[in-house]
Ligand code: NPQ
């Protein structure tokens with residue numbers, strides 16, 4: 094029996110010790126407000142984690158929103174968990190490796206987005222020290238990946254068609270429409286009629302429907318959507334399995350997939366035919382890789398979701414999207430989709446695709462000026478704080 098290979102490793106001699114973590118709150122205005130069934134966002138507030146080790150530093154981006162709308166996590170809560178539980182647990186760690194720190198805070202329940210930011214920062218430092226790219230570490234097999242874009246809910250269908258036309262001009266190879274009750278069949282019909290049957294088109298409800306909406310959602314069937322993402326609430330796997338039996342459109346779970354185990358359960362139950370992988374939602378890139386492997390073993394395709402990341406969060410998502418079973422275009426968009434000025438070199442689309450970073454670690458660095466102008470506050474948490482030393 095073949096077992097999916099474990100995530101890669103780096104030579105032990107190159108791994109430093111953790112010294113401390115810098116937490117940096119940033120705020121970037123969005124180029125246009127992003128409306129979903131969760132609410133409307135005008136700015137992307139994020140939390141950047143810089144892991145400082147005895148060797149090199151690494152970066153991780155916490156993808157929680159300022160308010161707990163997508164999941165229970167929110168930025169101030171993540172900072173609190175990192176400050177009071179994750180960093181103190183890591184202080185006892187002699188090696189700044191992703192597996193060692195994940196093991197050190199394993200007893201802390203929940204808080205995957207906070208953990209993912211810390212784990213990614215440590216993994217970036219570990220890989221920079223070893224001179225290995227994240228894509229290589231994870232087992233990436235592609236140098237470039239297809240781009241896709243998530244299109245917010247609009248006030249009118251005409252406005253939506255103009256926005257979609259602009260994204261298709263930019264080269265995006267797949268369009269995802271955000272939907273909610275009252276904004277579903279009509280916008281989908283309009284986009285399908287205007288842009289044709291060849292357009293790769295899917296929808297995302299962020300859990301806005303109920304099982305009683307099954308017959309209404311079945312009206313999306315004739316439009317040949319790639320998938321409907323998370324029609325029902327996060328905790329309703331049974332409901333999704335029942336809905337799948339009534340819809341021609343394949344179901345893809347996002348919020349419901351919180352671990353490799355929950356992915357295996359959802360797939361086995363028939364609740365999901367496709368899986369959206371978001372490293373933040375599942376606690377980091379190590380678990381994301383395990384979900385990828387579970388999906389591959391079940392013959393279920395996956396793709397990489399997006400959380401309006403800055404360049405520091407976009408870079409590692411590209412590495413994950415390079416894995417062999419990520420066969421559908423992800424919410425992998427250009428920096429300009431969201432920001433006038435990103436905090437890294439902007440990620441751009443080249444003929445509908447984006448290059449996977451090849452440098453060590455996540456492969457990108459923040460631009461000092463852009464980072465400074467986006468920064469709201471910074472905080473230093475030394476690993477030795479419990480003992481009154483600098484680590
Ligand atoms: C999704 N993302 O796939 C999400 C959810 C989402 C790109 O559609 C601010 C920050 C607003 C993160 C709205 C996309 C957000 C957000 C929605 C994430 O479900």
Ligand code: MG
Nearest residue numbers: 297322323347
């Ligand atoms: Mg989603």
